[in-house]
Amino acid sequence: xxxxPLATESSxxxxxxxxxxxxxxxLSMRWWPVFLRNLLVWRKLAIPSLIGNIAxxxxxxxxxxYGMGALVGQVSVGETKVPYILFLASGSICMSAMNAAxxxxxxxxxxxxxxxxxxxxxxxxxxxxxxxxxxxxxWAAFKSIFTVTAxxxxxxxxxxxxxxxxxxxxxxxxxxxxxxxxxxxxxxxLAKGYDFFTYYFTLFMTPMMFxxxxxxxxxxxxxxxxxxxxxxPLANAVALVRPLFMDQWPVGWGRHAGVLVVYAGVxxxxxxxxxxxxxxx
Amino acid sequence: MRERTTAGAGEAAIVYRLHAPWARGEPWSPTDGxxxxxxxxxxxSAVLLISLLPVPPVYTSASQAAxxxxxxxxxxxxxxxxxxxxxxxxxxxVVDDLSFDIAPGECLGVIGPNGAGKTxxxxxxxxxxxxxxxxxxxxxxxxxxxxxxxxxxLGVVSQFDTLxxxxxxxxxxxxxxxxxxxxxxxxxxxxxxxxxxxxLSHKAxxxxxxxxxxxRRRLSLARALVNDPKLLLxxxxxxxxxxxxxxxxxxxxxxLLQQGKSILLTTHFMDExxxxxxxxxVLDHGRKIAEGxxxxxxxxxxxxxxxxxxxxxxxxxxxxxxxxxxxxxxEVSGETVFFYTQDARRLLEAxxxxxxLRTFHRPANLEDLFLKLTGRQIRxxx
Numbered sequence: 001x002x003x004x005p006l007a008t009e010s011s012x013x014x015x016x017x018x019x020x021x022x023x024x025x026x027l028s029m030r031w032w033p034v035f036l037r038n039l040l041v042w043r044k045l046a047i048p049s050l051i052g053n054i055a056x057x058x059x060x061x062x063x064x065x066y067g068m069g070a071l072v073g074q075v076s077v078g079e080t081k082v083p084y085i086l087f088l089a090s091g092s093i094c095m096s097a098m099n100a101a102x103x104x105x106x107x108x109x110x111x112x113x114x115x116x117x118x119x120x121x122x123x124x125x126x127x128x129x130x131x132x133x134x135x136x137x138x139w140a141a142f143k144s145i146f147t148v149t150a151x152x153x154x155x156x157x158x159x160x161x162x163x164x165x166x167x168x169x170x171x172x173x174x175x176x177x178x179x180x181x182x183x184x185x186x187x188x189x190l191a192k193g194y195d196f197f198t199y200y201f202t203l204f205m206t207p208m209m210f211x212x213x214x215x216x217x218x219x220x221x222x223x224x225x226x227x228x229x230x231x232x233p234l235a236n237a238v239a240l241v242r243p244l245f246m247d248q249w250p251v252g253w254g255r256h257a258g259v260l261v262v263y264a265g266v267x268x269x270x271x272x273x274x275x276x277x278x279x280x281x
Numbered sequence: 282m283r284e285r286t287t288a289g290a291g292e293a294a295i296v297y298r299l300h301a302p303w304a305r306g307e308p309w310s311p312t313d314g315x316x317x318x319x320x321x322x323x324x325x326s327a328v329l330l331i332s333l334l335p336v337p338p339v340y341t342s343a344s345q346a347a348x349x350x351x352x353x354x355x356x357x358x359x360x361x362x363x364x365x366x367x368x369x370x371x372x373x374x375v376v377d378d379l380s381f382d383i384a385p386g387e388c389l390g391v392i393g394p395n396g397a398g399k400t401x402x403x404x405x406x407x408x409x410x411x412x413x414x415x416x417x418x419x420x421x422x423x424x425x426x427x428x429x430x431x432x433x434x435l436g437v438v439s440q441f442d443t444l445x446x447x448x449x450x451x452x453x454x455x456x457x458x459x460x461x462x463x464x465x466x467x468x469x470x471x472x473x474x475x476x477x478x479x480x481l482s483h484k485a486x487x488x489x490x491x492x493x494x495x496x497r498r499r500l501s502l503a504r505a506l507v508n509d510p511k512l513l514l515x516x517x518x519x520x521x522x523x524x525x526x527x528x529x530x531x532x533x534x535x536x537l538l539q540q541g542k543s544i545l546l547t548t549h550f551m552d553e554x555x556x557x558x559x560x561x562x563v564l565d566h567g568r569k570i571a572e573g574x575x576x577x578x579x580x581x582x583x584x585x586x587x588x589x590x591x592x593x594x595x596x597x598x599x600x601x602x603x604x605x606x607x608x609x610x611x612e613v614s615g616e617t618v619f620f621y622t623q624d625a626r627r628l629l630e631a632x633x634x635x636x637x638l639r640t641f642h643r644p645a646n647l648e649d650l651f652l653k654l655t656g657r658q659i660r661x662x663x
Contacts, residue, residue: 030460033456033462044447117442120439121443121457122460124432124505125433125457125461126428126433126461280410
């Protein structure tokens with residue numbers, strides 16, 4: 001048995017080459033105990049967290065909705081005229097979904113991943129990194145749903161909308177939570193410290209807020225900007241939620257929902273690949 | 282969707298059973314049963330021994346007694362086998378053709394300077410880092426292919442604590458148990474035993490931030506025992522602890538060894554390695570440079586006695602031929618001269634003619650071996 005000298009290097013190796021970080025997600029139900037862990041921690045802080053999550057969007061809503069609303073009066077959405085408070089409420093609830101998911105998937109997930117090394121501890125147990133990332137994504141989405149639900153109840157109480165289609169809006173917002181937490185996890189995977197997230201907020205989220213028809217109709221923007229805005233995830237979420245608040249079915253809902261689903265799927269995959277690289281897994 | 286646990290833990294156990302099979306290694310792979318047999322090492326004599334100690338055994342359940350091997354199975358297959366493992370980061374080879382076995386009931390120590398590849402090896406053993414070559418076999422399964430099934434039967438204490446700061450000690454154990462597929466009530470029953478083992482019963486409701494370093498390490502150890510593992514991988518479990526805390530940790534690890542658990546331990550403390558490990562692996566630059574029982578290694582590589590000389594004019598003695606002739610090896614480090622000798626008595630007599638010196642005569646130890654094999658230069662890259 002003579003082996004050519006060049007072959008010895010590989011002959012001693014029985015392991016396959018390192019798998020690509022872009023391999024398909026390997027997901028299982030093992031995400032659940034990780035999700036549950038986050039839920040248990042949050043349960044200890046739920047009340048202050050709830051107040052924080054709801055107070056800010058409501059202050060915006062009251063100040064702008066009633067304050068500005070008095071100046072603006074009615075706003076045209078398609079062929080319908082609606083009170084500004086309804087216009088703003090339906091947009092700002094999408095913004096709240098985005099903010100809640102992003103904060104959780106950035107600051108809190110980063111604490112668990114990098115500062116507390118919680119993920120490292122979990123990976124010493126039979127739970128893979130892919131399931132941890134899935135759990136974090138679903139957890140951030142859950143927090144977003146929780147916030148949105150609370151705000152919806154307050155809006156119902158204020159009588160902003162009583163459409164039964166709000167139930168569908170709630171489902172759309174849950175989906176938007178998944179999309180935004182997936183996107184935020186990309187930046188979580190790239191972060192060296194908390195400061196990095198400032199870029200995400202100021203360079204991505206804030207401009208998107210103004211380009212997505214939350215505060216004013218998109219038609220106010222120049223044509224080229226409107227084209228760009230049409231592909232922003234927040235704009236598509238608003239385009240779905242606003243008509244539902246107005247007790248109408250959204251026009252072109254398939255395209256809007258499709259954009260959100262594609263963003264969620266692609267972003268989750270990218271986030272997973274970058275997180276695998278980070279952990280050299 | 283839901284499966285009922287075969288352990289018959291009652292209604293509570295169906296709360297979360299979706300991934301229970303891998304937690305207890307049931308229908309995972311056909312080789313699993315084989316891995317369970319000879320690998321479980323809690324003989325009755327060990328249980329008896331433990332009962333004499335003032336420490337509760339972590340698990341004295343019927344399942345363990347049932348899985349105790351008969352004496353006929355004594356020459357057991359290795360629990361863990363690493364062969365020709367290699368890992369490279371860029372141009373640096375971190376682990377180079379490393380092979381070792383861990384036998385059931387054995388404590389294998391891995392010692393080496395910072396950057397020797399200890400932690401990378403452990404990470405590869407856990408499937409957290411993909412090796413560039415070689416194979417890792419554990420409990421009849423292959424890493425990284427069966428990483429999760431293997432980890433279901435391992436206990437890990439990593440170099441840095443990864444305890445959950447928001448949970449109490451007891452909650453930390455329950456939450457960690459869930460990652461193994463145990464229902465809350467299943468782990469809850471074991472929590473008092475685990476906390477008692479870690480000498481933390483009085484701290485059940487305290488959070489990790491309120492604990493001392495030693496307590497946190499013991500909680501990490503208790504957490505690693507939550508799945509009643511056959512093999513523990515401990516990465517520097519006593520680094521940063523005071524002597525009392527370290528001794529308590531050693532005591533607990535010895536109890537685990539007596540219960541038949543196997544341990545892979547990395548450490549920088551030679552007395553720890555000598556005390557706990559039945560076999561040692563000395564790593565440097567990712568390569569294995571020595572392997573054997575601590576005493577055998579010392580006898581093989583070193584002279585039996587060491588005389589350390591320091592004080593005024595000590596360094597000059599290193600060049601005195603009459604003294605050099607009495608020592609097999611002379612080393613100078615800082616202000617101290619080390620004479621390694623077969624005949625300390627004659628050397629000490631000769632040294633007594635040099636007043637003003639301070640001498641320290643002691644048997645050669647593992648630290649001497651370590652320094653001989655890896656050199657005295659500082660390694661600050663880790």
